Amino acid sequence: MAAPLYSIPGTPAAAAPAEPPRAARTVAEVLAQSQVETVIDELDHDLIGLVPVKSRIRDIAALLVIDRLRAQHGLAAQAPSLHMCFTGNPGTGKTTVALRMAQILHRLGYVRKGHVVSVTRDDLVGQYIGHTAPKTKEVLKKAMGGVLFIDEAYYLYRPENERDYGQEAIEILLQTMENQRDDLVVILAGYKDRMDTFFQSNPGMSSRIAHHLDFPDYATPELLQIAERMLSGTQYRFGVDAREAFDNYLRLRIAQPHFANARSVRNALDRARLRQASRLYADRERVLGADELSTLAAADILASRVFANAEKDAP
Numbered sequence: 001m002a003a004p005l006y007s008i009p010g011t012p013a014a015a016a017p018a019e020p021p022r023a024a025r026t027v028a029e030v031l032a033q034s035q036v037e038t039v040i041d042e043l044d045h046d047l048i049g050l051v052p053v054k055s056r057i058r059d060i061a062a063l064l065v066i067d068r069l070r071a072q073h074g075l076a077a078q079a080p081s082l083h084m085c086f087t088g089n090p091g092t093g094k095t096t097v098a099l100r101m102a103q104i105l106h107r108l109g110y111v112r113k114g115h116v117v118s119v120t121r122d123d124l125v126g127q128y129i130g131h132t133a134p135k136t137k138e139v140l141k142k143a144m145g146g147v148l149f150i151d152e153a154y155y156l157y158r159p160e161n162e163r164d165y166g167q168e169a170i171e172i173l174l175q176t177m178e179n180q181r182d183d184l185v186v187i188l189a190g191y192k193d194r195m196d197t198f199f200q201s202n203p204g205m206s207s208r209i210a211h212h213l214d215f216p217d218y219a220t221p222e223l224l225q226i227a228e229r230m231l232s233g234t235q236y237r238f239g240v241d242a243r244e245a246f247d248n249y250l251r252l253r254i255a256q257p258h259f260a261n262a263r264s265v266r267n268a269l270d271r272a273r274l275r276q277a278s279r280l281y282a283d284r285e286r287v288l289g290a291d292e293l294s295t296l297a298a299a300d301i302l303a304s305r306v307f308a309n310a311e312k313d314a315p
Contacts, residue, residue, distance in 0.1 A: 023072050030065045034107040043100045047093045048229070049222040056213050057101065064108045079182045081210040082110060085199075087192035088215030091261030094189045095149065097213070102147040105185060112145035112183065119148065121155040124169040132165040136172045144184055153188035154198035170202060177208045218261050220250050227265050236273065236294050245301035246272075252306050268304070275300040 024030040031037050040058060047054070060082075067080055082105065086094040099116050106114025119139055126132040140148065150156075156166040177186050188195065188205075192214060199206035218226065224247055231237055238246065249268065253259055276296050280288060 024069065025072075027065055027069070030068055030108075034065075034109075036061055036065070036104055036107050039100055039103045039107065043097065046096060046100075048225045049218055050093055050097075050215065053093070053097060053213055053215055056211070057097065057104070060101075060211060061104055061108075064104070064110060068108060079110060081181060081208065082185045083177055083181070083209050084185070084187045084211040084213065085195060085209045086187060086189040086213050086215060087195050089191065089217055089261060091263030091265075092215035092217065093262065094215055095151075097215075098147060098149045098187050098189075101187070102185075105147070110182075111147065111185060115143075115146035117143040117146065117148050118151065120151050121166065121169075124150075124173075125156065125164075125166050127165075129165075132168045133172060136169045140172070140176050140180075140184070144180065146184070148184060148186045150186065150188050152190045152194075154190050154194040157198055157201055159201065170205065174204050174208065220247065220254065223250050223254075223261070223265055226262050227269060230266060230269055231296070236269075236296060239295040239297045241298040242296050242301055245298040249301055249304055249306055252310050256306070256309075269296075271304065272296050272300045275303050 024033055040054075040061060043057065044054060063080065084101070086097065088094060095118065098118075102111065102114045102116045105111045117139065123139055124132070124136045126135050156170055158164040158166055173186065176184065188198075188209065190198075199209075224243070227246060227250075228238070228243075246268075250265075253264060253268065273296070279297070279300065280286075280292065
């Protein structure tokens with residue numbers, strides 16, 4: 001007679017081993033298992049405009065999905081090269097796209113962790129002999145299994161300084177990008193003209209970059225949408241005529257030096273909040289409700305020195 005089945009009190013009975021998930025056979029099944037489209041939808045929501053960039057990200061995601069299906073039929077001998085270059089002016093969303101790209105790569109199984117390590121030249125290049133290699137290798141160790149994002153990557157190469165150690169960092173990067181490309185994706189970022197010069201001087205690096213994405217500057221209406229989204233995220237809003245005032249501010253500011261797209265929008269809103277706070281603070285006896293505390297007035301925008309400078313420069 002067979003022994004009765006029983007379990008020790010407080011201990012769950014042994015469960016039957018779970019069946020491994022069935023390998024995806026269609027694009028829809030890969031998307032359902034990986035939830036990649038959720039990341040792409042978040043990218044669409046997070047970033048205003050950038051239609052060419054978003055389209056390219058979708059193309060890359062499509063390539064990876066199809067490669068995943070091909071691998072199941074023995075049609076893919078090795079992982080595709082996924083190193084990238086993001087070019088464009090500051091504040092155009094390059095870092096945000098890098099974060100989303102890392103998520104896409106992780107969900108499709110091309111990197112183990114999906115994290116992003118963001119660095120500049122100072123994190124990779126040492127100031128004396130024997131310092132650069134350990135610094136660069138330590139950064140690469142942290143980035144393994146994810147994405148290494150190198151901002152202003154052209155500063156790694158300084159041919160005018162014969163004692164510069166940037167070339168040593170580049171050589172280590174090149175070796176790792178080739179030998180560890182199934183566990184690390186490198187994204188170089190910076191101004192387009194400077195990156196073009198960098199690649200001309202470093203053909204080995206250029207040959208390892210599979211995808212080039214150019215991030216265009218935002219148009220004024222897009223910057224205004226970005227401003228409204230930033231305000232909404234911090235429970236502020238434009239008051240009467242304030243939106244029009246900020247639109248005028250943007251048109252003037254874009255024409256001035258050092259404009260940095262969304263970054264400059266954030267800085268302008270921070271200064272407008274300071275002016276709003278000073279305005280409300282000055283009337284100490286006034287009872288302030290939620291509406292007053294969350295509304296930027298036109299005067300808070302028009303007090304910017306951008307308008308004063310425009311009047312001064314006017315003929």
